[in-house]
Amino acid sequence: MNTILQVNDLVTKFYTVDGVINAVNGVTFELREGETLAIVGESGSGKSVTMMSILGLIPTPPGKVENGEAIFTSFGSSHDLLQLTPAELRNVRGGQIGFVFQDPISTLNPIMTIGEQISETLTRHLRISGEEARERTVKLLAQVGIPDPELRYKNYPFQFSGGMRQRVVIAIAIACTPQIIIADEPTTALDVTVQAQIVELFRNLRESLNVAIIWITHDLGVVAGLADRVLVMYGGRIAETASVDDLYERPQHPYTMGLLGALPRMDESDSKRLVSIKGTPPDLLIPLRHCPFAWRCDYAFDRCWEEVPPQIEISSHHKVSCFYDLEKGEPRDG
Numbered sequence: 001m002n003t004i005l006q007v008n009d010l011v012t013k014f015y016t017v018d019g020v021i022n023a024v025n026g027v028t029f030e031l032r033e034g035e036t037l038a039i040v041g042e043s044g045s046g047k048s049v050t051m052m053s054i055l056g057l058i059p060t061p062p063g064k065v066e067n068g069e070a071i072f073t074s075f076g077s078s079h080d081l082l083q084l085t086p087a088e089l090r091n092v093r094g095g096q097i098g099f100v101f102q103d104p105i106s107t108l109n110p111i112m113t114i115g116e117q118i119s120e121t122l123t124r125h126l127r128i129s130g131e132e133a134r135e136r137t138v139k140l141l142a143q144v145g146i147p148d149p150e151l152r153y154k155n156y157p158f159q160f161s162g163g164m165r166q167r168v169v170i171a172i173a174i175a176c177t178p179q180i181i182i183a184d185e186p187t188t189a190l191d192v193t194v195q196a197q198i199v200e201l202f203r204n205l206r207e208s209l210n211v212a213i214i215w216i217t218h219d220l221g222v223v224a225g226l227a228d229r230v231l232v233m234y235g236g237r238i239a240e241t242a243s244v245d246d247l248y249e250r251p252q253h254p255y256t257m258g259l260l261g262a263l264p265r266m267d268e269s270d271s272k273r274l275v276s277i278k279g280t281p282p283d284l285l286i287p288l289r290h291c292p293f294a295w296r297c298d299y300a301f302d303r304c305w306e307e308v309p310p311q312i313e314i315s316s317h318h319k320v321s322c323f324y325d326l327e328k329g330e331p332r333d334g
């Protein structure tokens with residue numbers, strides 16, 4: 001599979017009155033055509049800032065993307081998204097790259113009808129008439145599972161439930177047949193049943209549109225049924241990346257093990273008990289000079305306090321940033 005997005009050594013900081021927040025500290029990953037990549041990690045690990053940096057949505061100031069590239073390859077030509085002008089980037093956003101954020105209320109305009117908002121996206125990005133945009137909008141509403149799309153076209157956001165509003169945001173994201181959809185915790189504001197429906201909708205879209213999806217979540221449980229690969233973030237770095245099966249069967253990073261241990265298991269009698277990982281997230285005001293997880297790690301040894309671990313390749317689709325070999329029970333060679 002071809003790589004559609006290659007992110008290299010991304011560094012993003014926030015210059016605040018309290019000091020410099022080292023939010024993203026050298027993130028490198030790739031996204032392949034048509035695959036679903038899940039990004040997991042606890043709150044503050046840099047998941048959203050990574051995606052916002054790529055989409056040019058970091059508020060500057062206080063934020064600044066200080067290093068890196070995000071090479072987007074579409075129809076045979078490649079561009080570094082970090083080098084595009086704001087106008088060029090606006091064209092890509094909502095056009096070739098669609099996005100869905102956590103809170104559909106803040107994404108939708110309360111004083112425009114649902115139909116107008118989707119049509120507007122279409123006419124802004126594609127050279128089509130208002131009438132054609134209207135027809136496509138009705139089809140899009142049907143595609144994301146809104147009943148009576150002709151009637152619903154004329155509704156305002158407040159007339160829709162949370163789940164339906166999120167479906168509308170998804171319709172906007174897919175309107176211009178993007179090659180990538182970035183979904184940042186698209187289900188957290190929704191109740192459990194609706195969450196499951198939205199995950200199911202994404203699964204169907206992935207099949208029907210052959211679109212690559214980046215799915216950001218806290219919830220490793222959702223990941224198993226949806227993603228091809230997983231990227232685990234910790235302290236603004238990538239701790240581990242692997243295919244879903246590999247990650248669940250052979251986690252290589254102590255943090256990933258901790259996350260998997262925190263999953264409620266159906267086969268355990270005491271399934272309500274969640275094991276949380278001891279310790280607190282790293283202080284991002286301190287520049288990273290060693291493994292960000294060392295404070296909380298049972299396996300940390302001298303080297304973990306002296307160097308930032310690079311991504312080590314375990315196999316062609318499995319990389320880990322850790323100096324300790326969990327399988328052998330000893331520090332890695334080299």
Ligand SMILES: Nc1ncnc2c1ncn2[C@@H]1O[C@H](COP(=O)(O)OP(=O)(O)OP(=O)(O)O)[C@@H](O)[C@H]1O
Binds near residue numbers: 044218
């Ligand atoms: N506008 C901002 N100003 C200052 N700091 C910010 C800003 N946006 C994000 N940060 C900081 O950057 C760090 C990474 O935040 P980010 O939103 O990427 O975390 P996340 O992994 O998406 O967490 P969550 O799971 O809670 O959404 C955090 O310490 C956060 O406080």
Ligand SMILES: [Mg+2]
Binds near residue numbers: 047048049184
């Ligand atoms: Mg976030």
